[in-house]
Amino acid sequence: MKMKASQKLETTALTQSAMKAYYETARNARSRGRKVAWSTVMMPTEILLAADIDVVFPENHSATCGAKGLGAELCELAEDAGLSQETCSYARCDLGVRHGGMSPWGGLPIPDIVFCATSSCTTVMKWFEDIARHYGCELAIVDMPYNFSGEITAHSEQYIVSQLEECIGQIETLTGKTFNYERLTQIMELSHTAHDYWRKCLELGAVKPSPITMTDILVNMGPIVCLRGTQEAVNIYESLHEEIAQRVRIGYVAAGTERFRLVWDGIPFWFALGSVVRRLSELGAVLVGATYFYHWVREVDPADPLRSMGRAYCTAITMNQSVAHKIEKIGMLLKLYQADGLIIHSNRSCKSDSLGALDLHRDVEKQFGVSVLMLDGDHTDSRAVSDAAVQTRMEAFIEGLEQKRFGRLRLVDKLSVQ
Numbered sequence: 001m002k003m004k005a006s007q008k009l010e011t012t013a014l015t016q017s018a019m020k021a022y023y024e025t026a027r028n029a030r031s032r033g034r035k036v037a038w039s040t041v042m043m044p045t046e047i048l049l050a051a052d053i054d055v056v057f058p059e060n061h062s063a064t065c066g067a068k069g070l071g072a073e074l075c076e077l078a079e080d081a082g083l084s085q086e087t088c089s090y091a092r093c094d095l096g097v098r099h100g101g102m103s104p105w106g107g108l109p110i111p112d113i114v115f116c117a118t119s120s121c122t123t124v125m126k127w128f129e130d131i132a133r134h135y136g137c138e139l140a141i142v143d144m145p146y147n148f149s150g151e152i153t154a155h156s157e158q159y160i161v162s163q164l165e166e167c168i169g170q171i172e173t174l175t176g177k178t179f180n181y182e183r184l185t186q187i188m189e190l191s192h193t194a195h196d197y198w199r200k201c202l203e204l205g206a207v208k209p210s211p212i213t214m215t216d217i218l219v220n221m222g223p224i225v226c227l228r229g230t231q232e233a234v235n236i237y238e239s240l241h242e243e244i245a246q247r248v249r250i251g252y253v254a255a256g257t258e259r260f261r262l263v264w265d266g267i268p269f270w271f272a273l274g275s276v277v278r279r280l281s282e283l284g285a286v287l288v289g290a291t292y293f294y295h296w297v298r299e300v301d302p303a304d305p306l307r308s309m310g311r312a313y314c315t316a317i318t319m320n321q322s323v324a325h326k327i328e329k330i331g332m333l334l335k336l337y338q339a340d341g342l343i344i345h346s347n348r349s350c351k352s353d354s355l356g357a358l359d360l361h362r363d364v365e366k367q368f369g370v371s372v373l374m375l376d377g378d379h380t381d382s383r384a385v386s387d388a389a390v391q392t393r394m395e396a397f398i399e400g401l402e403q404k405r406f407g408r409l410r411l412v413d414k415l416s417v418q
């Protein structure tokens with residue numbers, strides 16, 4: 001008999017305390033004589049760690065603000081300061097905090113330098129340019145070439161490597177020290193191991209019934225974003241992997257009745273994560289995987305750090321790739337997770353992630369024969385999401401899955417007798 005889950009993963013407590021300590025440590029960087037960089041999450045920040053620079057990520061900070069329910073208020077502050085509602089809500093949250101809004105971590109430490117890689121979108125260029133101007137510090141940009149075919153050319157690889165070498169020059173000027181390539185190799189080894197455990201954790205979601213839900217992974221995502229390249233991240237993901245593997249061994253079921261298995265495409269609604277997962281679970285559906293998680297499945301090679309980072313940061317991130325290649329990746333995940341359906345988040349203020357959503361909807365249904373639901377929403381601005389509409393559309397979607405599988409309206413029957 002399968003056991004039903006009733007407890008949180010214990011690793012989540014480790015993750016939470018590591019993230020709290022990470023933000024506190026960064027805020028005190030200056031008192032420890034360390035420089036601070038602000039960086040996009042898709043930047044190969046292992047080069048900054050190798051130079052003993054503390055790195056913080058405004059996107060992660062904004063996501064946390066969103067998860068704590070501060071998104072709408074911070075976005076309004078940014079709009080009062082002149083930003084359009086169409087601008088990425090991560091950028092608006094960041095500007096909102098810089099204009100005096102609340103932050104769960106008391107804000108970010110003032111940067112000495114700002115790093116921006118364009119793997120995810122071009123919005124970040126204007127956003128990080130504004131940050132650099134605001135604090136009067138230098139801006140380093142890594143232009144990541146668009147990846148049309150899924151493969152990266154030698155020319156593109158070299159293009160990224162030469163930009164990273166330029167970044168290393170800027171780091172040397174900032175720190176006044178010669179860059180330590182041996183240290184970079186050590187950091188890359190830790191980064192490689194953490195990424196590997198992270199991938200293995202995600203893959204355990206393929207077990208039927210699933211030992212984890214999307215929430216289990218999302219609440220443990222902070223360290224792979226902010227602490228990759230550290231021993232702490234390795235320890236956390238080793239522990240997470242062992243804990244999920246133990247769940248598999250004892251037949252632990254994460255989401256009660258698992259009648260339908262779903263994959264999520266896009267950034268989650270950070271402010272409504274729990275309610276979406278819970279409602280789906282009540283309807284007998286479990287989110288077992290997400291395309292978003294795979295942006296952090298990166299093959300980095302400690303023996304060839306710059307080139308392998310160039311390759312990894314260009315191929316892992318679907319926002320940097322053609323719709324055709326994204327569909328291929330989704331197909332692989334649907335197969336891996338034996339999924340019945342896909343939920344696409346059509347994200348109002350992240351154009352990059354929502355580009356081609358209608359094509360994706362049509363082609364995924366046609367090519368893989370699974371049902372697809374598109375939900376309008378936003379990653380951080382809760383004003384852009386109608387809770388009632390989301391609930392109604394999810395219920396209708398599950399009803400459709402019921403019909404597809406059983407040829408009759410079992411859910412409606414069930415609801416009508418309640």
Ligand code: SF4
Nearest residue numbers: 088120121123350352
């Ligand atoms: S990819 Fe989307 S969410 Fe991320 S910074 Fe760009 S617009 Fe914002």
